[in-house]
Amino acid sequence: MASGPPSAHSFRTGSLEVRHSIIEHPVRPCLLSLSLAESCLIRLEPCLKGSPLTPRHKGLVFSNKGSTGALHRLSGAKPLRFEVNKPMTSLFRLPIKLQLIIIVVIIAIPAAGIIIASGIQQKDRAVNDARMDCQRLVDRIASEQRIMVASTRQLVVSLSQLPEVKNKDATKTNTFLGHILKLHPNFSNIFIADRTGVIWASAVPFTEHININDRRFFKNALASGILSSGEFQVGRVVKIPTLNLGYPYKNGTGSFAGVISAGIALEDYRNLLQRTKMSDRADIALVDYKGRTLLSSNAPHERTGTPIDPFIFKKMLGGPDSASSIDYSFDGGKQRQYRYVSYQKLRIEGEPLPYMYVRVGIPVESVLLQAKKEIVRSVSLFTIVLTAALILAWFIGKYSIADRIALLEQASKRLADGDHNVRVTDLMIGGELGKLGESFDSMAGKLAAREESLSNSQRFLNAVINTEPDCVKLLDYYGHVLMMNPAGLDIVGVDCFEQIKGQSIFQCISAEYRESFEKLIHNVFIGLSGHLEFEADNLKGKHVWLGINVVPFRNDQGEIVSLLGITRDITDRKKAQKALAESESAFRATFEQAAVGMARVAPDGRWLEVNQRLCDIVGYTRDELLTITYQDIMHPDDLDADFTFVRQVLLGEIDTYAKEMRFFHKDGTSIWVNFTVGTVRDSSGEPAYAIAVVENIIKRKKAEEELAEKQRLLEELNKSLSKLVEDGVSELRQKDEILISQGRQAAMGEMIANIAHQWRQPLNTLALIVQEISITYPHNDDFKDSLRTNVNNAMSMIKHMSKTIDDFGNYFKPDKEKILFKVNTAIAKAITLVELSLGDMNINIEFIAQGETYINGYANEYSQVLLNILLNCRDAFEGNYDNKCRVIKVTLFEEDRKSVVTVADNAGGIPDEIIDKIFDPYFTTKGPDKGTGIGLYMAKTIIEKNMGGTLSVRNTPEGAEFRIEV
Numbered sequence: 032m033a034s035g036p037p038s039a040h041s042f043r044t045g046s047l048e049v050r051h052s053i054i055e056h057p058v059r060p061c062l063l064s065l066s067l068a069e070s071c072l073i074r075l076e077p078c079l080k081g082s083p084l085t086p087r088h089k090g091l092v093f094s095n096k097g098s099t100g101a102l103h104r105l106s107g108a109k110p111l112r113f114e115v116n117k118p119m120t121s122l123f124r125l126p127i128k129l130q131l132i133i134i135v136v137i138i139a140i141p142a143a144g145i146i147i148a149s150g151i152q153q154k155d156r157a158v159n160d161a162r163m164d165c166q167r168l169v170d171r172i173a174s175e176q177r178i179m180v181a182s183t184r185q186l187v188v189s190l191s192q193l194p195e196v197k198n199k200d201a202t203k204t205n206t207f208l209g210h211i212l213k214l215h216p217n218f219s220n221i222f223i224a225d226r227t228g229v230i231w232a233s234a235v236p237f238t239e240h241i242n243i244n245d246r247r248f249f250k251n252a253l254a255s256g257i258l259s260s261g262e263f264q265v266g267r268v269v270k271i272p273t274l275n276l277g278y279p280y281k282n283g284t285g286s287f288a289g290v291i292s293a294g295i296a297l298e299d300y301r302n303l304l305q306r307t308k309m310s311d312r313a314d315i316a317l318v319d320y321k322g323r324t325l326l327s328s329n330a331p332h333e334r335t336g337t338p339i340d341p342f343i344f345k346k347m348l349g350g351p352d353s354a355s356s357i358d359y360s361f362d363g364g365k366q367r368q369y370r371y372v373s374y375q376k377l378r379i380e381g382e383p384l385p386y387m388y389v390r391v392g393i394p395v396e397s398v399l400l401q402a403k404k405e406i407v408r409s410v411s412l413f414t415i416v417l418t419a420a421l422i423l424a425w426f427i428g429k430y431s432i433a434d435r436i437a438l439l440e441q442a443s444k445r446l447a448d449g450d451h452n453v454r455v456t457d458l459m460i461g462g463e464l465g466k467l468g469e470s471f472d473s474m475a476g477k478l479a480a481r482e483e484s485l486s487n488s489q490r491f492l493n494a495v496i497n498t499e500p501d502c503v504k505l506l507d508y509y510g511h512v513l514m515m516n517p518a519g520l521d522i523v524g525v526d527c528f529e530q531i532k533g534q535s536i537f538q539c540i541s542a543e544y545r546e547s548f549e550k551l552i553h554n555v556f557i558g559l560s561g562h563l564e565f566e567a568d569n570l571k572g573k574h575v576w577l578g579i580n581v582v583p584f585r586n587d588q589g590e591i592v593s594l595l596g597i598t599r600d601i602t603d604r605k606k607a608q609k610a611l612a613e614s615e616s617a618f619r620a621t622f623e624q625a626a627v628g629m630a631r632v633a634p635d636g637r638w639l640e641v642n643q644r645l646c647d648i649v650g651y652t653r654d655e656l657l658t659i660t661y662q663d664i665m666h667p668d669d670l671d672a673d674f675t676f677v678r679q680v681l682l683g684e685i686d687t688y689a690k691e692m693r694f695f696h697k698d699g700t701s702i703w704v705n706f707t708v709g710t711v712r713d714s715s716g717e718p719a720y721a722i723a724v725v726e727n728i729i730k731r732k733k734a735e736e737e738l739a740e741k742q743r744l745l746e747e748l749n750k751s752l753s754k755l756v757e758d759g760v761s762e763l764r765q766k767d768e769i770l771i772s773q774g775r776q777a778a779m780g781e782m783i784a785n786i787a788h789q790w791r792q793p794l795n796t797l798a799l800i801v802q803e804i805s806i807t808y809p810h811n812d813d814f815k816d817s818l819r820t821n822v823n824n825a826m827s828m829i830k831h832m833s834k835t836i837d838d839f840g841n842y843f844k845p846d847k848e849k850i851l852f853k854v855n856t857a858i859a860k861a862i863t864l865v866e867l868s869l870g871d872m873n874i875n876i877e878f879i880a881q882g883e884t885y886i887n888g889y890a891n892e893y894s895q896v897l898l899n900i901l902l903n904c905r906d907a908f909e910g911n912y913d914n915k916c917r918v919i920k921v922t923l924f925e926e927d928r929k930s931v932v933t934v935a936d937n938a939g940g941i942p943d944e945i946i947d948k949i950f951d952p953y954f955t956t957k958g959p960d961k962g963t964g965i966g967l968y969m970a971k972t973i974i975e976k977n978m979g980g981t982l983s984v985r986n987t988p989e990g991a992e993f994r995i996e997v
Contacts, residue, residue, distance in 0.1 A: 127436060131428035135420050139413075146413055150406035154399055158371065161398040162355050164313075165373035168391045169353075172315065173375045176387065179217060179295060180379060183276050184258050186211070186221075187291040191280035196223060197288070201232050208234035219273045219294035220266060223280070224249065226289050230268070237268045243292070248277035251382075252290045260379050260386030263323040263336055266294055272335050273297070274325055274387070276379075297326040314370075318344070318388040325387065347388050352376045357395065369395045435464045442471065451475050502598035505584060508556050510536045510548070513593055522577070522600055524569030531570075541566040555581050555594045564601065576605040628725030632708070634681065634718045636660035648704065648727045650697030661723070666693035666701055676708070680718060686710045691728065699976045703732040849978075852890035854930050855880050858921060861897035869905055874917040876901075881924040886997045888978040893997075896970040896982070897921075900934045900993045903967065906957065907938035907991065929980075929996050937989035946984065 125133070190196055195203045208221050212234035222233035228244025230237065243249050248261030261275040273294040282288035297317055316334075317325040322344035327334040338344075343358065355373040370392035376385035438458055445453045453475060459468035496503055502519030504512060512531050515523070523539060525531050537545050544565035551561050560582045568574050577598050584595040622629050628645030630638055638656045646653055649664055662670060669692035676688040689707040696702050705726040713719040862876055869876055886893075904919050911917075915937065922933045941949065948954050950971045955964035974982040980997035 127428055127433045129428075131424045131432070132421055135417075135424045139417050139420065143410075143413060146406070146409045150402060150409065153405055154402035157398050157402050161371045161393045162373065165371055165391045165393055166355055168313075168315070169373045169375045169389050172317075172389045172391070173377055176377055176389070180258075180276065180377075182215075183218075183293045183295070184278070186215075187258065187276070187278035187293060190221075190223075190291050191278060196232075196280055196291070197282055199225070199231060199288070204232040205234070205236070208232060217296050219271060219296045220269045221291075221293050222268060223291050224289050226253070226287060231289075233268055235268050241267050243267065243290075246275065246277075246292075248275045248292060249290050252277035252279045253287055255381060256287070257381045258379060260320070260382060261292075262319045262321055263325050265336075269294065272325070274319065313391065313393045316390045316392075318347075318390065320384050320386050322348075344388075347374055347376070347390070350374075352385075358392070371395060371398060432464070435459050439464070439468065439471065446471075446475055446478075451478060502596075504536075504596050504598065506536060506552065506594040506596065508552065508594075510552060512536055519598065522569060522575065522598065524571035524573060539567045539569055541568065551579075551581060552594055555583050556591050558583055558591065575600055576602045628704075628723075628727075630656075630661075630723045630725070632661060632721045632723045634720070636662045636677075639720060645725050648702065648725060649694055655697075661694075664695045666695065669693055673706075680708075680710050680721075683716065686712075694725075695976075699972070702727060703729045849888050850890060851885055851887050852893070854884040854886055854893075854923060854932065857890055857894045858897060858923060858932065861894045861901060862921070864898055865901050865905065869901075869919065872905065872908060872917070874905060874908060874919060877918060877920045879920070879922045881922075884923060884925055884930040886930045886978075888997060889973070892973045892977065896973050896995065897932070897934070899966040899970045904934060904936040904938065904991070904993075907936060911938055926996075932995040933992055934995075935987060935990065935992040938991070940986040940990050941984065943986075946986065949984065950982070 193204075194200075195207075204223065208223075212218055212221055218234075220233060220235045222230050222235075224230045224243050228242045228246075228249055230241045230243060246261055246264065248259050251259035256279055258276060258278045261277065264273065264275065265271065266273045266275075274297065275292045275294045277290045277292045279287045279290050313328075315326065315328040316339070317327075318339055319325055322338050322341070324334045324337055324339060346358075353373075353375045355371070357369055358372045372390060372392040374388055374390040377387040377389065378385050439455055442453050442455045454472050455468040456465075456472050459465050496516045499516055500518055502522050503514075503516045504519050505514040507513055511533055512535075513533075515528060515531060520526070520528060520531065523531055537548065540548050544563075544567075547563055548565060551563050554561050560580070562578070562580050564576065564578045566574065567577050578601045579596050579598040581594050581596040583591040584593045586592050623642050625642060625644055628648045629642045630645055631640040633639050637660050641653055641656050643653070646656065649656070651659075651664075662673070665673065669690075672690060673692065676685070676690065679685045680688070687707070687709045689705065692704060692706050693701045694704050705724075705728050707724040707726075709722045710718050711720055711722065858878060858880075862878060866876065901919065908917055918937055920933075920935045922935075924931055945954075945956065950967050951964075952968040953964040954968075971982045974980045974995055974997065978997050980995065982993070982995055984991055984993050986992075
């Protein structure tokens with residue numbers, strides 16, 4: 032399919048255009064071009080004007096001879112022209128002379144940056160110096176003011192202690208106040224006022240009556256009792272602007288008598304500014320707590336006592352105690368002249384508000400003036416140097432580079448026109464361009480050899496494609512065939528490519544697979560690879576199975592231009608798979624319907640798969656067998672022989688074996704089987720699994736046994752020993768009957784004893800009832816009621832005795848199938864049967880149940896096990912005459928999701944030498960008249976074989992403890 036407008040790496044074939052890389056991958060475009068050939072002879076024409084020529088493509092053409100086409104050389108054909116993959120930027124297209132000028136400018140940019148950065152740094156230093164000067168002056172004024180306040184505090188405190196002041200001696204006080212003022216010229220005046228505010232002493236003489244009770248410092252000093260500040264005011268004694276501090280003094284009685292005040296002279300701070308040698312445009316402003324000017328260096332008289340800009344005062348009032356910023360001035364009528372400003376708040380201890388604000392500012396313009404001059408001078412010098420460098424770069428670029436490159440360009444055009452004899456080395460001597468000329472001459476000499484190599488590569492590629500046994504093809508988005516090799520033509524059923532070129536591939540695909548194939552093509556054109564197996568009918572009517580692997584086919588820009596697919600005929604494989612499936616089905620039918628048991632067995636003996644016949648033979652369900660091994664149901668006597676065979680299989684010595692052995696049926700009986708095993712090994716030779724055939728041969732075994740018996744009898748008859756044999760057999764049978772009879776008698780004896788205990792008391796009661804009837808009948812007229820009552824009581828006793836018989840009958844009846852029963856009930860049932868006999872021997876029985884427990888098994892057999900264990904515990908107390916209390920303790924609880932019952936006594940335990948034998952058949956410590964030794968053996972068999980649990984015994988410090996887990 033067409034891929035859009037032509038770009039780098041594209042060529043045209045007739046009306047179609049193909050975009051692909053020819054520089055980096057000289058083989059791949061041949062695949063695509065072969066599929067798009069529209070005539071028997073197609074010349075590769077240039078697509079882009081002005082693109083550089085690659086001589087190795089000169090004279091290459093495509094011909095469509097045969098089925099797919101091949102790459103050939105055509106002498107005299109116009110060479111293919113192309114562009115490099117990375118487009119030239121606008122900068123690289125500029126003339127070399129202009130590029131050199133740009134280089135000079137680029138080199139000059141850092142110098143310009145350095146000049147500008149230097150100017151900025153110089154400006155920053157000037158600004159920083161101005162800020163530091165402002166801050167230092169503010170700090171100095173604030174420091175001197177704090178010293179002034181401290182000295183004033185010390186002075187007024189000392190004055191307040193003088194007896195002349197306390198006694199209000201005006202003459203003496205005026206005298207030493209005048210001396211103090213001469214020694215401290217930084218004070219404008221020192222005076223003392225009484226409590227009413229009338230001045231009675233002053234360093235500066237006064238004649239009129241003066242009252243200061245309206246002054247802030249006077250009122251605050253009397254109110255607070257400490258040194259207090261005032262505000263801007265014109266002194267009533269000295270008649271000049273001043274700032275007063277006041278301190279209360281006491282009389283001889285210790286009460287406040289008045290205020291001592293000292294006025295601070297502020298003019299000295301103007302002299303401080305001159306001594307700092309700062310800019311003549313710098314200014315100092317002192318402001319009182321109300322925002323009125325105490326002192327202004329730029330306008331000493333006009334601004335004194337006037338409020339400053341409320342906005343500026345509000346910023347200082349709400350700001351920190353000390354700060355620096357750029358702000359405009361409020362002094363000298365220049366409110367809008369911006370300055371670098373620093374200010375600081377001055378406070379007196381005990382007062383909430385600052386009593387004075389010190390503010391110093393330097394105009395921004397004066398600070399930056401010198402920095403601007405330096406920048407202008409540096410830029411002017413840089414401009415002159417840059418202009419000279421640009422002129423020099425122009426001449427060097429023209430005569431040293433541009434002219435020589437023009438010469439190389441002319442030679443390249445001649446080479447592009449086919450003149451391989453052009454040489455430029457002698458015309459371009461020296462430097463990198465001289466080396467480039469040498470490389471150009473070397474390139475011209477190698478182009479012919481490279482074109483020949485390219486032609487060989489193309490022929491090799493065509494040979495590979497044409498001899499590929501699988502179908503190689505290119506499809507567009509709609510499934511049209513763009514290219515196909517001979518193997519593909521054979522699969523499709525055409526004789527030449529022209530018969531299928533441009534045709535839809537879907538005409539060959541079976542209808543049920545067309546949608547899947549469309550999805551496969553769609554996925555390829557979104558960048559995904561894929562695989563599909565499908566049925567197809569070729570154009571000659573042949574039905575085949577095909578498997579295709581597809582990937583996107585991209586051009587150098589990463590655009591997907593077609594689908595590249597490799598298709599293989601998988602008809603034979605599909606037939607083999609079908610045959611395998613039929614064989615598997617036949618095997619499965621044979622496996623399931625076989626008259627013998629069949630199974631797949633893992634090397635460790637696990638059943639992997641079993642048929643129903645095997646389940647019937649051993650009595651287990653399919654799910655039950657899959658949870659165990661065949662060794663679990665094998666008779667112990669046959670395990671060793673089977674292990675020998677298994678070891679030989681694992682060692683690779685044999686692959687099959689067969690042996691007659693015994694399996695345990697689920698009901699506990701043993702059955703004879705013929706066990707045949709065939710091993711299946713994996714690719715590494717290790718056993719993967721085994722096929723086992725299990726044949727029930729119990730009938731044959733019985734026949735063999737009968738035959739053997741008859742043979743034996745025949746041999747004995749032949750030897751005239753029949754009588755001896757009969758006597759021996761009779762004797763053995765008698766012994767077996769005796770043992771069986773003893774077992775039955777012991778069991779019946781136990782049962783009869785329990786029945787006797789159960790019936791003795793009811794019979795006595797029944798006897799008394801009958802006697803009462805005989806006594807009451809002839810002597811009492813009202814005998815009817817008594818008779819009815821006694822008859823009812825007698826019937827109740829009889830019913831109870833009948834129920835006891837039923838209980839004992841059901842107790843010895845074996846269960847036929849497993850049921851879910853309550854263990855608590857089974858224990859209670861067993862305890863009821865032995866309760867009376869235990870009581871006769873003074874044995875207490877305790878039953879502790881930690882919750883209700885259920886198990887799936889045989890309830891009556893479970894109760895028989897408990898009864899056997901309880902009777903053994905009872906018998907253990909015989910001959911034990913200790914005075915301690917006899918106790919049998921039965922405990923029921925759950926552990927690890929199992930029901931656990933323990934039966935413990937305090938009869939002293941079981942001797943260590945026989946404790947491992949008590950579950951053996953016919954083992955007993957009682958006399959032959961008291962036991963057969965099969966009770967505990969049968970109990971263990973019931974729990975472990977029939978119910979899948981465990982029965983064990985251990986000694987405790989008090990006695991023995993039996994433990995049943997199911």
